[in-house]
Amino acid sequence: MSQSRRNRRKKKNKKPAKDQVTKKDKFKGVIVLVLLIIAAFLLYFFVLKENIHKH
Secondary structure, three states: HHHHHHHHHHHHHHHHHHHHHHHHHHHHHHHHHHHHHHHHHHHHHHHHHHHHHOO
């Protein structure tokens, strides 16, 4: 009995936790991707500028 109760609790607790994590992860993932793209563009832009001025 105790094992079946534990299994039921685990199943019930896992589903909402997974939904919450996926929503948070998607939101964080989008923010991180945008920040990485902006950072990469800025670094690339400044590196190009420095190379142009050196030559």
